[in-house]
Amino acid sequence: MLYAADVYVSDSGEVTVAAGTVFGEIIVWTWRRGAEGGRIVKRLRGHEGSVFAVRFDPGARWIASCSDDRTVRVWDLVSTDAEAEAAERAITGFDEVKGEAKGGRGCVAMGWGHQARPWGVRFLPEENGEVRLASISEDLTARFWGFVPKIGETTLMETKNSWMLHQGKSIWAFALDFERKIMATGGNDGRVGILDYSDDAEIHEEWALEDVVPPTPIPTDDEAERSEESKQATEKVKRKKKKVKPNAFRGYAVVDRERFVATTVYGQIMLYNIPAKTWRLLGTWESLKNWSIVSGWQGTGIVAVGDNEGKLGILDINNGCDWWLDAGGRGKVAELFVGDTAGVLTTSVAAPSFTIHSIRLQDGDAAPIRHTLSLISPAPQNFSPTSALITKRQVILGSRTGDVAIYSLPAPDSPTQEITATSYHPALYGTDTITSLHLSPTAPETLLTTSFSGVYTTHTLPSLSATNITKPGNVTVITGLFFSPTNELHIFGFRGTKFIVHNTCTAADTLSIDCGGAHRSWKFSPDTATPWLVWLQAGKVHLHRSFYPRRTVLKHGAHGREIKTAAYAPSTRLLATGAEDTTIRITPISASGALRENAAVTVKKHTTGVLRLVWSADGARLFSSGGLEELFVFRVRPGPVIGVVLESTLPVPPSEAETRICGLDVRSHEGGYLLATAMSDGLVKMWAYHPTAEKQWRLVAQTVYGTCCVLQARFIDARAVVVAATDGHIAIYQLHPSMGELQQQHRHRVHQSGIKALCITAPPSSGAEEITILTGGDDCALAATTFLYARGAWHMTLCRDVQSAHAAAVIDVVPITGGGAVTVGVDQRVGVWSAELERRGGVHSLVADPGAAVRVGLEGGREGVVVVGVGIESWRVDEI
């Protein structure tokens, strides 16, 4: 069986075809006009798994291929003589390939690196005698490769670069523009993005200390000299006695977009100019030996330094001046933070207070005017600041143990000498180090914090109540954040050995630098046009600078894997979708039915695929259920930035049973909510949830439906629930008021197998209590069962069905006005039915593996249906 092919037509009109088979073979055959048939000229063997893509280079000199064995290979079409093997093989299957790095006969290069299946490979123009390739993969990365061909040998290719470009699973498609050096990629997440891959849009430099620091007389001491003299002393003793600490880089500060300073253990401060590529020694200070802490007011050319004697140095780099002031603490300056304004905060170890200095520079080299104020530590000994936000009016400090303290500053001319914190929040969100604090550029009363554990949080000031807590996962250690000129929030930090900048609006990494990991000294200049990172790795200073735009998103996608469930809140016009990739997305829907994907938010909380989503009637809360008995309640606030906060989690005892909550319904009840859950272990449960109560959750009642998996649960009213299961039955349970027990009133087989869809419709003004339950089954049928409420119970009055409503399972039934319904099937068809179950219309859907459908109101009183699966589609009901 063939999986991939490429065609090359030579100038003389000869056609060459390369075909990759499921057995790892590449069959090359040719055909000439007039010839009877094709002729196999080569069989290239070496891949140990299905060949997913083959590609000729423009001159048909090489063929590139990639395979299930995770390798990318290049084959020589000209010099190798694989003809001998061209004979038809008697039997198919894999050949034994021996040796680790042997690609097979005719294989000139082989590359390892993709962590999952590579789906595509292409040639790029040769560069510096190197053959270049790009490949895309299931592992979400695009990789660029290069090698110098050696005829008759298999070279191991080098990865020149790799970028993580999508979410979920698989990049499927790509296109390259060699002139502008850009690559477009399309992923399973539905996103289309552009990457600027040109090499010169990125610079990387590195220096050893001796390359940049002028030789300094090594500070010797007596002991060292003596050991030099005592020739008999062993190596061990020598080393032990030699107390000289070698010089090394210590810290960095951003001066402006093009310059940074680096400090050394020997007390030097060096300045590097990036465009000019020059290092300059600014000076050597005795008090900076072995200890210094440095930070800059970005863009001003002024840097603050804390020394080992407790002094604060102010260096005016452009004018070559420096001033040293008492930092006001005890011992060395432990930490130093600069503010947006001319404020700088210094701390000392375990100090009872911190000092805030407001500095005003004078003309020339006159000493700056300084005003100081003591901030009393909210918890001396225990509060050690790791981040600070300093404005004219307030100082907010974050600590190593997750505490936050807020100080309101007195007027500048006030005689106040010291102030205490206006509020103190110990372990605001756990005890992880708060790595940075920021104000939102659009909403000044909004504070954002980042934490070492990979969480960033949005709070409202002054109460600090959280409005959004996000753990994006792409950055596992978040060290800071910044906003782009278009106010897109970017977070930065580390993932494994990489420094990552991640755009939270597009959920894409915009920068990824292999720097060795978080445990090193580093500084990032979060400039959106030309960001750069300086860091220490293996004793050397490295600099990486990128020139944007490196990445742009042309089309925002949705989920990384198929969507399983959807819910729509009419009051807020928000669509919630939950997918197999375990995420929930909340997307506003316009009046025309279009999804506003750029305003969507992603919620990561589930650890298994999301199975069911339900909004509260007012749209203020979203309930979601999944595997491992996960059930979450989120508070959702609409607005330009949708706010989502996890309000509660259903408490369940740990169990090995891995029960899934397949069906879920919610209704408002007595100031709280009633929930019905249908479980994979055959149980049906009813819960009461009170957000503000001391004990939020109470199990109202539960019952055993049977040994099969219950798929659906829907409230008829506050006392009755209809459920449906994999055995094709529907059942109605009523809550017995006195006994707190669910009693089965009715059970009836409607479908042959699992009921995948269920909805309840009620005639708008039926005085008698009558409902119709519409169901769709795995058996392709659509059914309508009508019940009447009489004598305290529900009685079935009518049951109709359409056996082959779809060619495959019916996965959702959505009621529409007038009593009819829209159905969606796995056959990728959308059908419209009358209340009498007569087919009114149908269309083909482009959404593969559909998971659910919801009704949305459109402008002009029209009705729409949104179908979700692999992708999202919206239809106007009157056009189906």
Add this chain to the structure above:
Amino acid sequence: MGKSSKDKRDAYYRLAKEQGYRARSAYKLLQLNETFNLLSFSTPARVLDLCAAPGSWSQVLSRTLPPGSKIVALDLQPMTAIAGVVTLQADITHPSTLPLIAQHLEGKADLVICDGAPDVTGLHDLDEYVQSSLLLSALNLAACALRPGGSFVAKVFRGRDVDVLFAQLRCVFERVTCAKPRSSRASSIEAFVVCERYAPPDGWSPGLEKPLDWGVPTHGGAVAREVAAFVACGDLEAADSDATSRLPEVNVDGRKRESIDPVQPPTAPPYKRAVEMRKALGSGVAAVGK
């Protein structure tokens, strides 16, 4: 990525282990048989099991068919021997496979079964294409191997255009049913076509020179579509493959319950060497960047 939302160890895994079947798939054939009586022959029969590894369907055949029956099982993967079953390692999509089968079957088959499934890629179009190519190959082999009146059972993915496939099968079989055994998860799009009473049209003789292809034109010129009747197989009392059981933390003799392994561990995957390479290169990936 979190755990998948399904428990991989359902009741059928446990049952398969107890009853000595190599895979839980055995129950799919057993339940299909309950409804369609596929395996009740009064005299020795000839049965061809395509895509048979690890072999649980062949085990069912060898336990159910009358003594003296001829069973030929074939797969890409090597298979451990089963008493009374001829096992072959071959590709059903390859032309060399038919003569191989004929050589071992020694006559026309009464039944051809195919449980073939490719590795899914996640790209729906590709997966459906590969699955239907596999099914087409199985159908062509069945057309050549079956006696008139014989039956053919094959796994299908019920997705877009299954109705085209049903219409095609109806051209060569008198009855085509879409069956879903209870042991096949409701959450999977897998189902089985049960094609009964093989009746090649007059004047058409099967052969691999002119194999069948998908899509039969109707009189109007469009492609014929037909929705096959759906039948759920297996007793309602039979275990539900979607259910998770409420297992106690400890089992009857008071020991902590152990998780049960899949019955047959996976064979050597094609990316085995890639995994070894990665290990050899250390935790990181082969030098990224410079």
